[in-house]
Amino acid sequence: MDSITQAVLGATLQGAMLGRWQGRKALLYGAALGTLPDLDVVIRYSDAVAAMTYHRGFSHSIFVLSALAVLLTLLIRRWRPNPDYSTQRLFIALWLVLVTHPLLDSFTSYGTQLFWPLQTPPIAWSSVFIIDPLYTLPLLLAVLAGLAFGLKDRTPRLPLAALALSSLYLAFSLGGKFMAEQRVADVLEREGIRPQAVFSSPTPFNTLLWRVVVLEGEDYHEALVSWFDQAPPVLERIPRGTDLARGLRDSPQHLRLAWFTHGILRYDRIDQALVVTDLRLGMTGFHPFRFILAEHRDGRWQPLAQARRWPTDRGDAERLKLLWQRVWQQDQAVPLASWAGLLRQ
Template sequence: MDSITQALLGATVQASLLGRWQGRKALLYGAVLGTLPDLDVVIDYGDAIADMTYHRGFSHSLFVLSTLAVMLAWLARRIRPDPAYSGMRLFLTIWLVLVTHVLLDAFTSYGTQLFWPLTTPPVAWSSVFIIDPLYSLPLLLAVLVGAFVGVKGRMPRWAASALLLSSLYLGFTLAGKQMAEQRVEAAMDARGIQASQLFSTPTPFNSLLWRVIIIEGDQYYEALVSWFDDQPPELVSIPRSERLATALRESPQHARLQWFTGNVLRYDEVGGQLLVTDLRLGMTGFHPFRFALAERNGTGWGLIPYVERLPAERGDLDRLKQLWQRIWQQQPGLPLAEWAADLNRPG
């Protein structure tokens, strides 16, 4: 999730457990601690794909963060002990602030390596968009109440209530994901589509309209599904050009990207370069992680040794308005194939 939401979550967790003793400082301590795992973004791992796929790695590991919580609790008790609450309560608070950060990240589509250093695939439950105001709002209200009213010497029930509401909202997003996938799977059965991969994720800034990707060899399908739809979803066929991936058999960056994304990738030849796009993130035609991995030479394709992330647009207000309208009205459908074709245009 975005850093502001993570800070709000950390502040609310710490206030609920230690606010009655730490007062408003609990909000500050929790906010700082809640953003700590994301400091790995300052590390240069070598190239753009390494930066992408090693982010949310060791700093988001449950093993690493549990060890860090023990160390921080011990250090805090040594430097500034407070007899009003136990060391175990302090450890539990620090641990929960850190762990709720990475678990919330796992609800997004990016991929969080919760079990690093194990080489299991990243966890991406993909039920929450990276910025979701409905999730963040209860936490924001809780922090504002704590900042203005104060929390010292009282049981901050408002903080616990905010955490309960935000957790219930996460449950609602998981129900939406299941709803969308079930409707798309029924449409696939009706058309006889055999998918090698199915990936679903909410559209930007909401959890009412879902985007479902179906990988089938050299093509993929995209479908939009809303809670308010009364007809089967339309499955829009889009070229994936998986055959181009044969030119990347010797590319370690491509192998790493396949592992990290679960192979939810698209391939395009644009301007003499072979571009690989992570379809999971962003929205149709607007994907923030796109890389040139090879380029044409006299004998075919040559791998690009140092990979950079290509500039990406973030979409436009008109398309966001169309998505908002699509939540409530299934027809007319949105031109997903036309939007996806934008990726074939030279930058």
């Protein structure tokens, strides 16, 4: 999730656990600690694929963060002891603030390596967009109220209520994901399509309209599904360019990218560049993570030693408005195939 959301989540948690003793400082400590795992962005990696796939790695590991919580508890008890609350409460507060950061990240589409250093694929439950105001708002209001009115000697009713509301919203998002995938599964069964993989995620800034991607051989299908739809979803078939993947057999970047994304990739030749797109993130045709992994030279594809980012368009307000209209009106046309064609430019 975005840094503001992670900060207010950490602040709300520490305010709920330690605010009655630490007062407003609990909000500041929690906000700082809640954003700590994202400091791995300052590390310089070898190329663009490494920068993407090693982010949310060791700094988001529940093992590393649990050890850090233990260390911080010991240091605070040694240098800044407070007899008003127990060591156990301090540890639980610090552990929750740290560990909820990667857990929340796991609800997005990016991919979080919760169990690093184990080589398990990244976890991406993909039930919330990377920025979702409805999740953030209760937490933000609780933090602002705590800063305005204080927390010392108070029962943390508002922080606890905000945490309950935001957690219920996450549960609602999982329900939306199940709904969208089930409706698409019914269509796949009716049309006799046997998918290699199915990936679903909410469209930008909401959990009402869902985008479902279905891989099938050399093509993939995309569909939009809203909570308010009455008719079955319509699948649009789009070429995936999998024949180009043969030119990447010797590319370690492609191997790692396929592992990180669970293979939800698309391949395009643009001039002399072989561009690989992570289809999970962003919106159809507007995907933030695209990489040049090979160039066509001397009659064949030559994998690059260092992958480079391909410039991307993030869309515009008109397209967001169209998606918002599609939430409520199933007959609102959204040109998914046309948008997907923009990736060849």
